[in-house]
Each structure stands twice: as structure tokens, then as C-alpha cells.
Amino acid sequence: MILDIERDQRRFKQIVRGKIRENLRKYITHGEMIGRRGKETVSIPIPQLDIPRFRFGDNGSGGVGQGDGEVGDPVGKPGEGSSGAGGAGSEPGSGHFLEVEVDLDELAEMLGEELELPRIEPKGTASIMSDKAKYNSIRQTGPESLRHFKRTYLNALRRQISTGNYQPDNPCIVPIKSDKQYRSWNDVPRPEVNAVVIYMMDVSGSMTDEQKQIVRTEAFWIDAWLGKQYKGIEKRYIIHDAAAKEVDENTFYHTRESGGTRISSAYQVCAELIEKSFPVSDWNIYCFQFSDGDNWGDDNQKAFELLSDKLLPAANVFCYGQVESPYGSGDFIDALRKQYSDNEKLVLSEIEDREGIYESIKTFLGKGQ
Amino acid sequence: MAAAELGKLTPELAAIQVEIEEYARGYGLDFYPTIFELIDADQLNEIAARGGFPTRYPHWRFGMEYEQLSKGYHYGLQKIYEMVINNDPCYAYLMRCNGTIDQKMVMAHVYGHCDFFKNNQWFTHTNRKMMDEVANHGTRVRRIMDRIGVEEVEDFIDICLSIEDLIDVHSPFIKRRNTADRFDFTEETRDDSNKAPRFDAKSYMEPFINPKEKLQAEQNRIDEQTEETPCPETPERDVMRFLLEHAPLKAWQADLLSIVRDEAYYFAPQAQTKIMNEGWASYWHSTIMINQGLTAADVVNYCDHHSGTMASAPTQLNPYKVGIELFRNIEDRWNRGAFGREYEECDDFAKRENWNTGAGLGREKIFEVRRIHNDLTFIDEFLTLDFVREHKLFRFGYNPNSEAYEIESREFPKVKRQLLESLTNRGRPMISVVDGNYKNRGELYMQHEYSDVELQMDQAHDTLENLHRLWNRPVHIATFLEDEQVVVSYDGSEHHLRSGNAEDLADDSEDAA
Incomplete structure (x- = not known):
């Protein structure tokens, strides 16, 4: 029996991989999919390779359908499922992709698989335990809203059969009080591993919307991946120009300041934040900093001091992404490279444009720290 | 036989098979022996991905199909109930996790398909030992892969698939010309008909009896007269065959091309009779289940699954639905005698509605229809104004302004035309x-x-x-x-x-x- 479908599947994936890269990249840079993130699901395409054929083009799209409606009523949009079994055009409107809704967890899984990201090993031992209520048991009493319908009726049925009250021709089952079963909970102790992601972004005049979009997309994927690794991940946002402050997510992405750049100011705020809220012993700390690298010259020294003394010892990993800006890129990344050439915790990445996001994510998360 | 190594039926299901088969024969359905295999969802997806043949040649597109089927299954979007292979004996796969009543219904459905495969005219020239043939194809392709290399072979198969639908679906029935046989190794006889005639002569007499200038002049005259025969003589719809005969292919390439072509011809009738085939099978599962197969306890389950099969989306005409309704419509009309000139010319709606000559020819007629028609002629002949109205068929088209598909028309001629166009040459x-x-x-x-x-x-x-x-x-x-x-x-x-x-x-x- 020759049923080696894995072989075909593997080949398909190999072929697509060249293509998937393309797609994934294209799709990572798609702003729209971040917009849909609130629903906890994201629609992603299943790749499909089409063998070219002579087929009918667009002007024949349409077909025969069935149902109610007046002439002119819309019956569907292109791309919504497959359309037109009787379509004159072969498959009107259906692109080469089948869209599937997946939740973020699965998405992260796929991202990990695609980028070959290692699982992250949480730092330290999980010393904190927390109790969590889990509905995993049954009781005889409880509020009606928690009644276990199936078990209740099963009990009633059992009772009626055993007492001979059940008639197969007229299966009427009436539960009485003693039949009733209710869902109930137990407290399950759970080790807690905490993680916090601290994003820092340069919002000085030289960072344009394009750069911010890149940062935003990258942050989305980082969230997705880290969120998969740690339950209940905390996020903090710091923006800076010559001075830094902690802001909420929305402000982080939409602030535009002018003025100079003093990276040390962000480091300062970050260090304070860690000290105040996220004791190193209990938290896995991830720092991501994005800038165009145009730091004020005399600030580098101060920034390095903070980095060496406070941030690097505290963080699992400190990632610096330098986004290329139309005003030319600074040299902060070179300075960092020179200063910390042998530091494992510091990860550097230059992001030239949207296409660069893919590689950059791989660099940042590829170490599994 | 590879497929026979798959799951055997449970005794319970085997008993059901015997039962259903008897019902089916009772109605006059006529089929090859049918072998049911009980397999689980993953296996079914695997087999379905290979078009029903577990032993098909290796190719990435089966992997793609599988990926889609299995993802669709695991996300709960779709589920294959059954799969039947046109072969003698017929193979049918049942999904292990289906309930008993589902299996019963599926079996009845399968017997409908088997009858259709055996009796529909369009299937008469398909290979009934396709299970074996496909396995041979698999072996041939694997051997070529071993010799030539996987990349190159798969690449070439992709090319063949690209023109897979350029075949002549009518050619099995009409002999248009003598086909050049690839395996004809007899030496070509010299064809002298285009040479200028010459007299027999001893060599020393040759210049006198057959003078050179005369011969040349005669040859020129003949050349002028005989126009070169074009190649192909008449336009050739079977592009794949034309290429097999005339393209400069290596032996292994020709072999692959002919494999792809053979399989294309095997599958073509199934594409040509989708509506009829599914309609016919659905008609029979419903007839058998309602009249004999169901117990009171199963009714709800059965109805649930039957209606699920029959559901249609606004922009997707369900072949099961259209097919079964058309067959029922035909049966009803022929039972009432509602056909022929007298009926057609009657324009009194009430009278047409209540038309009944008690002809009772319905069953006979649908058996005849399943023998001679394909989807195109089926729709052409039996899709009526009343049917379109009753089943609310409409024609839809894309409106670029609203970026959506909209109902364009409910007029009978337009709907019918659209449907016919989409079925002509399998929509290609x-x-x-x-x-x-x-x-x-x-x-x-x-x-x-x-x-x-x-x-x-x-x-x-x-x-x-x-x-x-x-x-x-x-x-x-x-x-x-x-x-x-x-x-x-x-x-x-x-x-x-x-x-x-x-x-x-x-x-x-x-x-x-």
C-alpha cells in the first residue's frame, strides 16, 4: 500500500516555502491584519499553487445561484468562499488563497514554525504560585445557571427507566430535584511565569510614519510570539525624543514629536520602570528599542552606562532595531556594536524597509532567550 | 489490490450493506460489485487528495489537496462523507467516525453512483480497471523519477498538467481519423505517389527513355498539383494527443504526457456529469432511505444530514440539489404525462398545473435520462421555466461599483443560458x-x-x-x-x-x- 502523502505534502511545503516567504513577508507588512487583531483571530491564507491553464478571464465572472432576492440584491463578495458552481468564469473572484481564520496562538505557532524560532526558556524558576478556578467537577447543588443539562437529563432518564416510568414511544423525561447536577470548580494551583515587554521608540522628527508602521508591524509579531510563550504578558511603552516618558499603546504608535534625540532618556525611564514594577527575580523582561539611530553625540556615553549597569543585567534580551529613515541612518547601532560586541543579551538588527521585518524578527527572537 | 488492505467493514455495517444492496437491486439499479472500505478521516483525506486512488503517482499537488482537506477538516469547515471510484469492482470509502445511520445513507448514495458509472453513456469508454492502471502509472512515474530525477520529472508533470484540459471529450465516441500508433514499429513503406512516373529502362537507355528535363517538368507539375496536406488535417481538439504524436519528446516525457492524458480522459466524464451523477445518487439515497432504510429513531439524524447535503449558498449552485430536484421533476412530469407537444402548447397555467394523463412513465424516463445524458444536455432538455421559478434560480454577476456579486436576472432564458455556457466543454x-x-x-x-x-x-x-x-x-x-x-x-x-x-x-x- 503506497500512501505516502507526507512525501507529497513535504514537497508542496518545500515549493511553497520559497513562496511562503514571499507571502509571509507581503502579509506581515499588511497593515490591515493588525486591525483585526482585537477579535483574537486573524485570517490567514492557506497557500495554494495554481498550475497555469487556459481559462476564462474576468469578464465572464458570474454564475447561477439559488435563493430569494430581487434583481440587484448583493449575493456575496468576491473571495467569500468559493462562488459560482455554474460560473462561466472558472472561479470568479476567488484568488489563489483560501482564507482561514486562526487565533493568535496558532498564528504564533505558524510564525515560529516559519521562522524556525526556538521555544523560549523562561528565566529562573517559577517561584510564584497562583490559584486559578477551573470548572472541572460536578456537584449536587448549585445555581440553576450552572446546571449540567446533559448529566441532569441522563440521571432523569436513568431514574425513569429503572422505575419503569419511561415509555419509548413517548419519550418524555422530567428531571426532579435529585436528578439535578451542577458544574463546579476546583482551585488549581498554577506556577506563574511572568513576562514583560518594554517597547521603546524614538519619536523625534526624523522618524516618519513609514518607520512607525514598520515598528508597529514588528511589535505585533513580537507580541504574537511572546504571547504564545508566556501567558498573561505585560506590555509597557516608552517614547522619547530628547526626553522620555511612559505612554499607553495608542499614544506610542501615534505620537509625533519634533526635537532632538537622547536615547539615554529612554533607558533611564526603562530602568526606573523595571526597578519599580518588575523585580528581576520574578519577571522575564524583554526590551525592544526602535530608533533611526541618530543620537546626540554626547549622549552615547550616558546611554551605554545605563545599558551596562541597569538594563542588560535585568533583561532576558535587549533588542535594538535601527530603522532606516529618509533622513539617513545614524550610527548608534555601530557604536553599540563596537561597545558590546561580545554581549549575548544584546541583539542588533537593521531594518531597511518593510521587507526587512522578516529577517529582523528572526534575529530578535531567534535566540530563544 | 492495494485498497483491499484498508479497513474491512464491521459485521454490523456488512449486514447493512447486504440490506441496502438488496433494496437497490429491487429498484432496478445495476452496478458492478461494490467494495466498501472503512477508514478514518486522515486516510480518507489522503485518498481524496489523490483523487480517490491510494496508489497514484507522487506529486506535490496531492500534498496541497491534502493540506487543504485536512486543515478544512480540523478547523471543522468541511468533511467528506463518502468517496466512490468508478472501477470494476467499484470501491467506496466510508469514514469510520460516521454514525450508523450516516453509513446507511452513504451506502445507498454509493449504489446510486455505481449504477450511474456503469450505465451512463459517457462512462462507457472509461477504463474499468483504473485502480490497477493508476497503480501502474504510479510505478512508471516512480521509475522515471529514479532514472531522471525527481525535480525534472515533477517539473515536466506540471507542464503536462497545464494543458491537461486540452482534450477532446467526444473523441472516445467518434473516430475522427486513424491515430498514429506509438507502438507501431513496422518499417515505413516508401511512398512513391508524389514522384513523377518513369518507365522501366536499362541503365544505359535511361537518359533516352526517361529524359531528365521531362522528368523534372513532370515532377514540377505534380508538386504544383498536390498541395501539401496540412498537419493536423482538421483542427485537433485533443492538443495532448497532437503533442504526443508530433512534439519532439523524449521517451520518458512522452510516457508522462500519456499518463496525464489517460487520467484526464478517465476523469473527464465525472466533470461532465457532476449534476446528474450527484443528483442520481441523492435521488436514490433519499428514495431508499425514506421507503425502507429508516426507523423512527433515525429520522431526525437522517433529515439533518440529507438537508446538509442539499444546502445551497446564494452564489453556489449545489449540484446535489439541482440534480435531485431535476430528476424528481422529470419523474413527476412523466408520471403525469406532462410532456410532449400538447402539454407544451397549453398556456393555461391552472391546466398545466393539474395536468395528469396518468401516464406513469416517470421511473422509466429517469432511467433513460441517466443512460443517455450528460449535464449539458440534461440541463438543456429538462430545465424548464417552471423549474427555474420554483427553485428560485437566478443569474448573478459582478458589479464593480459595489464590489459585490449581485443578482442580475431571474429571466428564464438568461439563467438557462448562463448555466449552459458554464457547462459547455466543462466550463473551459x-x-x-x-x-x-x-x-x-x-x-x-x-x-x-x-x-x-x-x-x-x-x-x-x-x-x-x-x-x-x-x-x-x-x-x-x-x-x-x-x-x-x-x-x-x-x-x-x-x-x-x-x-x-x-x-x-x-x-x-x-x-x-
Whole structure:
């Protein structure tokens, strides 16, 4: 029996991989999919390779359908499922992709698989335990809203059969009080591993919307991946120009300041934040900093001091992404490279444009720290 | 037999099979022996991905199909209930996790399909030992892969698949010409009919009896008279065969091309009779289940699944639904005698509605219909105004302003026309080879029979590139773009698009040369 479908599947994936890269990249840079993130699901395409054929083009799209409606009523949009079994055009409107809704967890899984990201090993031992209520048991009493319908009726049925009250021709089952079963909970102790992601972004005049979009997309994927690794991940946002402050997510992405750049100011705020809220012993700390690298010259020294003394010892990993800006890129990344050439915790990445996001994510998360 | 090693039926299911088979025979269904295999969802997806044949040749697209089927299954979007293979014996796969009543219904459905495979005219020329044939194909492809290399072979199969639908679905029934046999190794006899006749002469008399100038003059006259026979003599719809016979293919390439072609011919009738085949099977599962198969306890389950099968989306005509309703409609009309001239000419609605001559020919008629029709003729002959109205069929089209599909019309002729067009040539463009020696340069020239719908250009370009790789000389296809005649060409390095008639263009280029 020759049923080696894995072989075909593997080949398909190999072929697509060249293509998937393309797609994934294209799709990572798609702003729209971040917009849909609130629903906890994201629609992603299943790749499909089409063998070219002579087929009918667009002007024949349409077909025969069935149902109610007046002439002119819309019956569907292109791309919504497959359309037109009787379509004159072969498959009107259906692109080469089948869209599937997946939740973020699965998405992260796929991202990990695609980028070959290692699982992250949480730092330290999980010393904190927390109790969590889990509905995993049954009781005889409880509020009606928690009644276990199936078990209740099963009990009633059992009772009626055993007492001979059940008639197969007229299966009427009436539960009485003693039949009733209710869902109930137990407290399950759970080790807690905490993680916090601290994003820092340069919002000085030289960072344009394009750069911010890149940062935003990258942050989305980082969230997705880290969120998969740690339950209940905390996020903090710091923006800076010559001075830094902690802001909420929305402000982080939409602030535009002018003025100079003093990276040390962000480091300062970050260090304070860690000290105040996220004791190193209990938290896995991830720092991501994005800038165009145009730091004020005399600030580098101060920034390095903070980095060496406070941030690097505290963080699992400190990632610096330098986004290329139309005003030319600074040299902060070179300075960092020179200063910390042998530091494992510091990860550097230059992001030239949207296409660069893919590689950059791989660099940042590829170490599994 | 590979498939026989799969799951056997449980005793319970085997008993059901015996029961259902008896019902089916009782109704006059006629089928090959049918073997049911009980397999789980993953296996079913695997087999379905390979078009029903576990032993099919290896190719990435089966992996793609599998990926989609299994993802669809795991996300709960779709589920295959059953799968039947047109073969003698018929193989049918049942999914292990289906409930007993589902299996019963599926079996009844399967017997409908088996009867259709055996009796429908369009299937008469399909290979009934396809299970074995496909396994052989698999072996051949694997051997070629071992010899030539996986990459190259798969690449070539992709090219063949690209022209897979350029076959002539009617050719099994009409002998259009004697086909050149690939396995004919008899030596070619010299054909002297085009040579100038000469008298027998001893060699020293030759210049006197057959003078050179005379011979030459005679030869010229004959050459002028006999026009070169074009190749192909008549336009050839079976592009794959034309290429098999004339393209400069290596032996292994020809082998692969013929494998793909054989399978295309095997599957073609299934594409041609989708509505009828599913309709017929559904008609029988419903008839058998309702009359005999169901117990009171199963009714709800059965109805749930039956209606699930029959559900139709607004932009997707469900072949099961249309098929079963049309068969029922035909049965009803022929039972009432509601056909023929007298009925057609009656325009009193009430009278038509209550028309009943007590003819009682319904069953007989639908058996006849399942024998001789395919979807195209089925719809053409039996889709009536009343039916379209009753089943609320409409024609929809894309409205670029609202970026949505909208109902365009509920008028009977338009709906019917749209449906017929979509079924003509299985919904594919009709393309034939007109000249294998276009411009007298050995270029391939094909004609698309234009019927108001243009070819999709990007795909056409890619297909031409693939054809070029088979033909090794420039390839051309004549079609229409924006209501203008054009010839799309690929010469091995770039695509050309010239407007005008192919013959004129050929003449032009000859003049230029």
C-alpha cells in the first residue's frame, strides 16, 4: 500500500516555502491584519499553487445561484468562499488563497514554525504560585445557571427507566430535584511565569510614519510570539525624543514629536520602570528599542552606562532595531556594536524597509532567550 | 489490490450493506460489485487528495489537496462523507467516525453512483480497471523519477498538467481519423505517389527513355498539383494527443504526457456529469432511505444530514440539489404525462398545473435520462421555466461599483443560458490546434473558439510558455481581446500580442521575410 502523502505534502511545503516567504513577508507588512487583531483571530491564507491553464478571464465572472432576492440584491463578495458552481468564469473572484481564520496562538505557532524560532526558556524558576478556578467537577447543588443539562437529563432518564416510568414511544423525561447536577470548580494551583515587554521608540522628527508602521508591524509579531510563550504578558511603552516618558499603546504608535534625540532618556525611564514594577527575580523582561539611530553625540556615553549597569543585567534580551529613515541612518547601532560586541543579551538588527521585518524578527527572537 | 488492505467493514455495517444492496437491486439499479472500505478521516483525506486512488503517482499537488482537506477538516469547515471510484469492482470509502445511520445513507448514495458509472453513456469508454492502471502509472512515474530525477520529472508533470484540459471529450465516441500508433514499429513503406512516373529502362537507355528535363517538368507539375496536406488535417481538439504524436519528446516525457492524458480522459466524464451523477445518487439515497432504510429513531439524524447535503449558498449552485430536484421533476412530469407537444402548447397555467394523463412513465424516463445524458444536455432538455421559478434560480454577476456579486436576472432564458455556457466543454475555453507548421516554420498555432468570454491573460501566457517547452518552437494562440482578434505568441524568450487574423499575420511575416 503506497500512501505516502507526507512525501507529497513535504514537497508542496518545500515549493511553497520559497513562496511562503514571499507571502509571509507581503502579509506581515499588511497593515490591515493588525486591525483585526482585537477579535483574537486573524485570517490567514492557506497557500495554494495554481498550475497555469487556459481559462476564462474576468469578464465572464458570474454564475447561477439559488435563493430569494430581487434583481440587484448583493449575493456575496468576491473571495467569500468559493462562488459560482455554474460560473462561466472558472472561479470568479476567488484568488489563489483560501482564507482561514486562526487565533493568535496558532498564528504564533505558524510564525515560529516559519521562522524556525526556538521555544523560549523562561528565566529562573517559577517561584510564584497562583490559584486559578477551573470548572472541572460536578456537584449536587448549585445555581440553576450552572446546571449540567446533559448529566441532569441522563440521571432523569436513568431514574425513569429503572422505575419503569419511561415509555419509548413517548419519550418524555422530567428531571426532579435529585436528578439535578451542577458544574463546579476546583482551585488549581498554577506556577506563574511572568513576562514583560518594554517597547521603546524614538519619536523625534526624523522618524516618519513609514518607520512607525514598520515598528508597529514588528511589535505585533513580537507580541504574537511572546504571547504564545508566556501567558498573561505585560506590555509597557516608552517614547522619547530628547526626553522620555511612559505612554499607553495608542499614544506610542501615534505620537509625533519634533526635537532632538537622547536615547539615554529612554533607558533611564526603562530602568526606573523595571526597578519599580518588575523585580528581576520574578519577571522575564524583554526590551525592544526602535530608533533611526541618530543620537546626540554626547549622549552615547550616558546611554551605554545605563545599558551596562541597569538594563542588560535585568533583561532576558535587549533588542535594538535601527530603522532606516529618509533622513539617513545614524550610527548608534555601530557604536553599540563596537561597545558590546561580545554581549549575548544584546541583539542588533537593521531594518531597511518593510521587507526587512522578516529577517529582523528572526534575529530578535531567534535566540530563544 | 492495494485498497483491499484498508479497513474491512464491521459485521454490523456488512449486514447493512447486504440490506441496502438488496433494496437497490429491487429498484432496478445495476452496478458492478461494490467494495466498501472503512477508514478514518486522515486516510480518507489522503485518498481524496489523490483523487480517490491510494496508489497514484507522487506529486506535490496531492500534498496541497491534502493540506487543504485536512486543515478544512480540523478547523471543522468541511468533511467528506463518502468517496466512490468508478472501477470494476467499484470501491467506496466510508469514514469510520460516521454514525450508523450516516453509513446507511452513504451506502445507498454509493449504489446510486455505481449504477450511474456503469450505465451512463459517457462512462462507457472509461477504463474499468483504473485502480490497477493508476497503480501502474504510479510505478512508471516512480521509475522515471529514479532514472531522471525527481525535480525534472515533477517539473515536466506540471507542464503536462497545464494543458491537461486540452482534450477532446467526444473523441472516445467518434473516430475522427486513424491515430498514429506509438507502438507501431513496422518499417515505413516508401511512398512513391508524389514522384513523377518513369518507365522501366536499362541503365544505359535511361537518359533516352526517361529524359531528365521531362522528368523534372513532370515532377514540377505534380508538386504544383498536390498541395501539401496540412498537419493536423482538421483542427485537433485533443492538443495532448497532437503533442504526443508530433512534439519532439523524449521517451520518458512522452510516457508522462500519456499518463496525464489517460487520467484526464478517465476523469473527464465525472466533470461532465457532476449534476446528474450527484443528483442520481441523492435521488436514490433519499428514495431508499425514506421507503425502507429508516426507523423512527433515525429520522431526525437522517433529515439533518440529507438537508446538509442539499444546502445551497446564494452564489453556489449545489449540484446535489439541482440534480435531485431535476430528476424528481422529470419523474413527476412523466408520471403525469406532462410532456410532449400538447402539454407544451397549453398556456393555461391552472391546466398545466393539474395536468395528469396518468401516464406513469416517470421511473422509466429517469432511467433513460441517466443512460443517455450528460449535464449539458440534461440541463438543456429538462430545465424548464417552471423549474427555474420554483427553485428560485437566478443569474448573478459582478458589479464593480459595489464590489459585490449581485443578482442580475431571474429571466428564464438568461439563467438557462448562463448555466449552459458554464457547462459547455466543462466550463473551459475551447481550444484546438490548427496548424503544426505555422508560417511554414514548424511553429504551433492554436485557435480559441471565442464565445464572448476572454482568456485570462497572465495564465494564458504561462500556459504558452509551458507549451513552448513541449513544442520547442514558437507557439501562438488566436483569440479575442476587447472584441478584437488577436494572436498571442511566445517565442521562447518573450510574449507578443498582435491584433489581427492569424492567417493574415502569417502572410505578412512571409512577405516581410
